[in-house]
Amino acid sequence: MIAVIIALAVIIVAVFATAAAAIRIVREYQRVVLFRLGRSSGVRGPGLVVINPITDRITMVDLREQFLEVPHQVAITADNASIAIDFIIFTKVFDPVMSVLAVNDFRGAALKVAATTLRAVVGDMSLDEVLSKREEMNNTLRFKLDDVTERWGVKVTNVEVREINPPPGVLEAMTRQMSAERTRRAVVTEAEGTKQAAITVAEGQKQSAILAAEGDRQAAIVQAEGYASALAQIYQAARGLDPNTMTLQYLDALKKLGASPATKFVVPLELSQLLGGMAGSINHSFANGAAGSANSDSANSDTGGTLATNGAEAHAIEAGDGAPPQEGA
Numbered sequence: 001m002i003a004v005i006i007a008l009a010v011i012i013v014a015v016f017a018t019a020a021a022a023i024r025i026v027r028e029y030q031r032v033v034l035f036r037l038g039r040s041s042g043v044r045g046p047g048l049v050v051i052n053p054i055t056d057r058i059t060m061v062d063l064r065e066q067f068l069e070v071p072h073q074v075a076i077t078a079d080n081a082s083i084a085i086d087f088i089i090f091t092k093v094f095d096p097v098m099s100v101l102a103v104n105d106f107r108g109a110a111l112k113v114a115a116t117t118l119r120a121v122v123g124d125m126s127l128d129e130v131l132s133k134r135e136e137m138n139n140t141l142r143f144k145l146d147d148v149t150e151r152w153g154v155k156v157t158n159v160e161v162r163e164i165n166p167p168p169g170v171l172e173a174m175t176r177q178m179s180a181e182r183t184r185r186a187v188v189t190e191a192e193g194t195k196q197a198a199i200t201v202a203e204g205q206k207q208s209a210i211l212a213a214e215g216d217r218q219a220a221i222v223q224a225e226g227y228a229s230a231l232a233q234i235y236q237a238a239r240g241l242d243p244n245t246m247t248l249q250y251l252d253a254l255k256k257l258g259a260s261p262a263t264k265f266v267v268p269l270e271l272s273q274l275l276g277g278m279a280g281s282i283n284h285s286f287a288n289g290a291a292g293s294a295n296s297d298s299a300n301s302d303t304g305g306t307l308a309t310n311g312a313e314a315h316a317i318e319a320g321d322g323a324p325p326q327e328g329a
Contacts, residue, residue, distance in 0.1 A: 018053060021053035022050055022051055022052065022053050023048065023049075023050055024044075024045075024048075024049040024050075024051060024058065025047070025048060025049075026044065026045030026046045026047060026048075026049050026060075027045075027046055028046045029046075029062060029063050029064050030045060030046060030060055030061065030062060030063065031043045031044070031045050031046070031060075031061045031063060031096040032044040032045045032049055032058045032059070032060060032061075033058065033059045033061060033096050033097055033100045034051065034056055034057075034058055035056065035057045035058070035059070036052070036055055036056050036057075037055050040097060040101065041056075042097070043096050043097060044058070059100050061093055061096040061099055061100060062093070063092070063093050063096070064092075065090055065091065065092045065157060066090070066091050066092070067088055067089065067090050067091070068088070068089045068091065068107060068110055068111060068114070069086070069088055070086055070087050070088070070089060070111060070114045070115065070118070071086055072084045072085065072086045072163075072165070073085055073086065073115050073118050073119070075118055075119045075122035075123065076119075076122070076123060077122055077123065077125060077126055077127045077129075077130055078123060078124060078125055078126050079126045079127055081126075081127040081166065081167065081170055082167055083122070083127065083130065083164055083165060083166050083167070084164075084165040085118060085122065085130075085161060085163070085164050085165075086161075086162050086163050087114075087118070087138075087141070087159060087160060087161040087162055088159070088160050088162055089110060089114055089145065089156060089158075089159055090156070090157045090158040090159070090160075091110065091149065091154050091155065091156055091157065092154070092155050092157050093153060093154050093155075094153060094154070094155050095153030095154075096153065097153065098151070098152060098153030099152060099153040099154055102151060102152045102153060103152045106149075106152060106154060109152075110145075110149060110154075113145060113148050113149070114141075114145060117141060117144045117145055117148075118141065120144070121137060121140050121141055121144065122137075125137065127166065127170065130164060131164060131166075131174075134161055134164075137161060138158075138159045138160060138161055139159075141159040141161075142156050142157075142158060142159040145159065
């Protein structure tokens with residue numbers, strides 16, 4: 001009886017052990033590559049997978065995107081500059097069977113292929129291109145690595161260069177070049193700022209001068225219009241004044257001028273007219289006197305001429321012994 005119980009217990013344990021070995025639970029991001037009697041029987045999963053623990057063997061494959069860190073690799077550029085580069089490779093399995101059958105150690109193989117590919121890519125580029133065209137280098141590495149890993153059922157989704165370390169001498173030269181470039185940009189920026197400031201100041205002065213001239217012109221126009229309006233009003237007011245009012249204002253102005261403490265001579269308009277009339281009378285008198293003298297002198301000259309003629313005739317008679325002169329002599 002005891003032997004039967006022990007046998008039943010052994011059978012139950014064996015059944016549970018066999019069931020545990022035969023049942024696999026595969027997650028959504030995993031796949032099972034099944035080998036039956038050493039031959040590939042395809043992919044199983046996800047979910048519950050039942051296998052024969054005696055004849056079947058399985059290999060789990062992760063379909064999630066993985067990354068590989070490639071340590072510092074020393075490469076020589078096209079212009080013979082030695083640089084150290086490390087980068088990251090992102091991969092994803094798209095064929096679980098090939099990823100198991102085509103390569104033994106995908107991680108190790110990918111690292112070796114990445115190192116050699118990096119040296120080939122960097123060898124075709126100059127140092128300046130490696131430093132400035134990082135995105136282009138990333139795309140070239142991805143394309144070449146993907147061409148190799150595709151036959152392994154793995155796709156390289158992305159490559160990112162993380163760090164580039166040039167040699168100390170090159171790094172020092174790059175630092176000096178960067179400093180000189182920044183100094184040049186600062187000088188150019190300062191010159192451009194000075195130029196723009198000078199242009200702005202000149203334009204401001206020009207606008208200010210234009211506005212000042214326009215203001216002076218407008219002020220002169222307004223002032224002239226004011227003077228013209230004032231003169232017109234004065235003229236209109238003066239036309240309405242009678243001569244008596246004008247005479248009173250004239251006398252009042254003379255009174256104020258005479259009461260001023262300054263030393264001045266005030267000659268009224270009437271006095272100047274009176275003096276002008278007296279000067280005209282005197283000039284007329286002098287003109288009449290001069291004309292009378294001229295007439296007297298003319299008469300005297302005629303008398304003198306007659307006397308001289310008579311005297312000449314008398315002398316001629318005396319010379320001819322009293323005989324009168326003959327006609328035709």
